[in-house]
Amino acid sequence: MAEGLESLEACLERHIPPEDLAEVKRILYGGETRKLNLPAAALSAAQERAFELQGYGFEAAPEQLRRPRIVRVGLVQNKIPLSTDAAVSVQVAALHRRIEEIVEVAAICGVNIVCFQEAWTMPFAFCTRERLPWTEFAESAEDGPTTKFCQELAKKYNMVVVSPILERDEIHGGTLWNTAVVISNSGAVLGKSRKNHIPRIGDFNESTYYMEGNTGHPVFQTQFGTIAVNICYGRHHPLNWLMFSMNGAEIIFNPSATIGTLSESLWPIEARNAAIANHCFTCPINRVGTEYYKNAFTSGDGGKAHHDLGHFYGSSYVAAPDGSRTPGLSRTQDGLLVVEMDLNLCRQVSDKWNFKMTGRYEMYADKLSEAVQPYFVPNIIRE
Numbered sequence: 211m212a213e214g215l216e217s218l219e220a221c222l223e224r225h226i227p228p229e230d231l232a233e234v235k236r237i238l239y240g241g242e243t244r245k246l247n248l249p250a251a252a253l254s255a256a257q258e259r260a261f262e263l264q265g266y267g268f269e270a271a272p273e274q275l276r277r278p279r280i281v282r283v284g285l286v287q288n289k290i291p292l293s294t295d296a297a298v299s300v301q302v303a304a305l306h307r308r309i310e311e312i313v314e315v316a317a318i319c320g321v322n323i324v325c326f327q328e329a330w331t332m333p334f335a336f337c338t339r340e341r342l343p344w345t346e347f348a349e350s351a352e353d354g355p356t357t358k359f360c361q362e363l364a365k366k367y368n369m370v371v372v373s374p375i376l377e378r379d380e381i382h383g384g385t386l387w388n389t390a391v392v393i394s395n396s397g398a399v400l401g402k403s404r405k406n407h408i409p410r411i412g413d414f415n416e417s418t419y420y421m422e423g424n425t426g427h428p429v430f431q432t433q434f435g436t437i438a439v440n441i442c443y444g445r446h447h448p449l450n451w452l453m454f455s456m457n458g459a460e461i462i463f464n465p466s467a468t469i470g471t472l473s474e475s476l477w478p479i480e481a482r483n484a485a486i487a488n489h490c491f492t493c494p495i496n497r498v499g500t501e502y503y504k505n506a507f508t509s510g511d512g513g514k515a516h517h518d519l520g521h522f523y524g525s526s527y528v529a530a531p532d533g534s535r536t537p538g539l540s541r542t543q544d545g546l547l548v549v550e551m552d553l554n555l556c557r558q559v560s561d562k563w564n565f566k567m568t569g570r571y572e573m574y575a576d577k578l579s580e581a582v583q584p585y586f587v588p589n590i591i592r593e
């Protein structure tokens with residue numbers, strides 16, 4: 211698929227009459243999110259380094275007993291800078307360099323927590339089903355070169371770094387996982403969260419490479435807020451979001467790799483709905499560009515063999531618990547989205563809508579545990 215539109219928002223701005231635009235944004239986005247005044251040095255560095263830089267802010271009402279809990283998150287979306295047949299170590303080094311220059315700008319913008327896209331140190335090559343060289347991109351979550359690289363960034367910029375990588379767990383038989391490593395602003399590895407749901411759709415042949423995660427729904431208490439990571443396809447699973455929220459996540463990142471033909475109409479809905487349903491902020495991040503592979507592969511659907519998975523449409527955004535959202539980043543360009551949020555909004559919205567209080571979780575827990583049993587008979591009332 212061709213890249214198409216630069217961004218949906220730019221298209222709306224161009225074509226909706228100015229007198230209607232504010233109302234259209236209210237209905238589509240829950241209003242116009244406040245634009246952040248980002249430092250001139252950051253804007254010019256982003257321009258020089260050829261990536262989009264956008265900043266938005268969400269407010270909460272002032273409270274008497276709690277001070278505002280303001281945090282700035284940075285969402286990074288990027289293309290692979292080199293072709294997929296460059297040497298593994300050269301590709302990784304180029305990606306490290308690209309991220310380094312984007313994170314430097316995030317630091318100038320005062321970002322406290324930064325998150326990269328899914329499997330950010332490599333092409334999203336799982337479509338090919340070839341093992342080599344792709345499994346060579348896997349690294350230890352605890353002390354691999356990418357984790358060490360992120361630890362340096364975290365310390366240098368006093369920033370929490372969420373680094374989604376292909377993990378090789380040497381201790382457990384060299385097993386591969388799709389894992390987000392969470393690094394504290396002190397530079398210590400706080401822990402990791404493995405992708406719970408693996409797609410079996412189209413060219414997303416990820417189950418060929420790694421297993422469903424076994425880390426459950428950890429949340430990480432950082433100096434800036436309690437965060438969790440729901441990796442890509444977990445976005446389609448409302449219970450996955452719910453469980454991160456049950457453990458207290460205030461911000462749930464959703465590092466992804468997904469393509470226009472498959473999911474673009476779902477993209478603005480799912481993470482935003484999760485923010486509403488769980489009274490938290492959600493941060494879906496998608497990679498950008500089209501990644502070409504020398505050896506053609508098929509989808510096993512009778513279609514012609516092809517050389518790419520499709521166009522990764524970027525469009526990273528942040529959704530707030532009140533249902534409002536920022537515009538998305540570009541569909542075609544690298545970008546950094548800086549979003550300031552007051553985490554007090556989570557409890558304020560929870561007290562208003564009471565989804566946690568009214569959720570009737572005990573009823574669903576009982577019924578779900580029955581529904582997964584082999585003896586389960588659906589409760590259908592017939593005439």
Ligand SMILES: NC(=O)NCCC(=O)O
Nearest residue numbers: 409414442443467468473
């Ligand atoms: N990376 C990944 O899980 N992609 C699956 C496609 C999607 O979830 O939109």
